[in-house]
Amino acid sequence: MRTHIPASFALRSGLVGAAMALTACAQEQAPPVASAGEQAFAVCLACHAAESQNRPTGPNLHGLFGRRAGTREGYFFSEPLKASGIVWDAPTLEAFIANPSERVPGTFMLVGVPDPVRRAAIVDYLRGLE
Ligand code: HEC
Incomplete structure (x- = not known):
């Protein structure tokens, strides 16, 4: 107060x-101290919002866990991602962000996170946004 x-x-x-x-x-x-996950997620914020709306460059990632890949309304996803059959959870997200175009050839998302510690922090961060 x-x-x-x-x-x-x-x-x-x-x-x-x-x-x-x-x-x-x-x-x-x-300012509140950013968690490791929040810090690691900063690179994703260039294209993704985790709060409410889609950015032009990437779909919103809020409420991602449990959702089928490429189904968020209001975003134009690539056909390969929509057809991937992925349902987002910790292992599928981990594998995707490790190397998106290897996991889903033809995806519009090209940025991978090679560092496993950062990947884990990002996965935890996104899980916490439920
Ligand atoms: C340069 C822009 C860019 C950056 C940076 C980026 N992404 Fe993406 N991302 C995209 C695009 C574009 C798509 C849509 C992919 C498609 O339709 O094939 C996407 C899709 C996704 C999806 C699938 C969403 C869904 O609803 O199925 C996830 C999960 C994701 N990104 C996670 C991340 C994470 C985590 C990071 C940070 C490590 C990140 N992205 C960084 C552009 C980006």
Whole structure:
């Protein structure tokens, strides 16, 4: 909660009070520390949103787990992805982002994540968005 501290109060209570008020503000406004998953997902944000709408470049990834590949409404998916028969869960997602065009030849998504630690962090992050 943000409390407004009148200048007159800060003046009356002297430097200690003012310093405390400043500290409180700094704590309130500090950005939340991004999780490893959030950080690893940053490369995906160039093309994907995980919040609400599709970006022009890539489909929205919110609520991905349990969904069939290429079925999110409002996005124009490649035929190979739609025909892949993939249902997204941790193993299918892991395999896809390791090397998308090897898993689904002809997919529009070309960016892979070679580092298994980053892949695991991304999979966890997306699972957490349910
Ligand atoms: C350069 C743009 C780009 C980047 C970066 C990118 N993607 Fe994609 N992604 C796409 C496109 C385009 C598609 C649609 C693929 C198709 O239709 O074949 C897609 C599709 C997907 C799908 C399938 C979604 C569905 O509903 O079936 C998943 C999962 C996915 N991307 C995950 C990721 C993850 C995780 C990252 C970050 C490591 C990432 N993507 C980075 C462009 C990108």
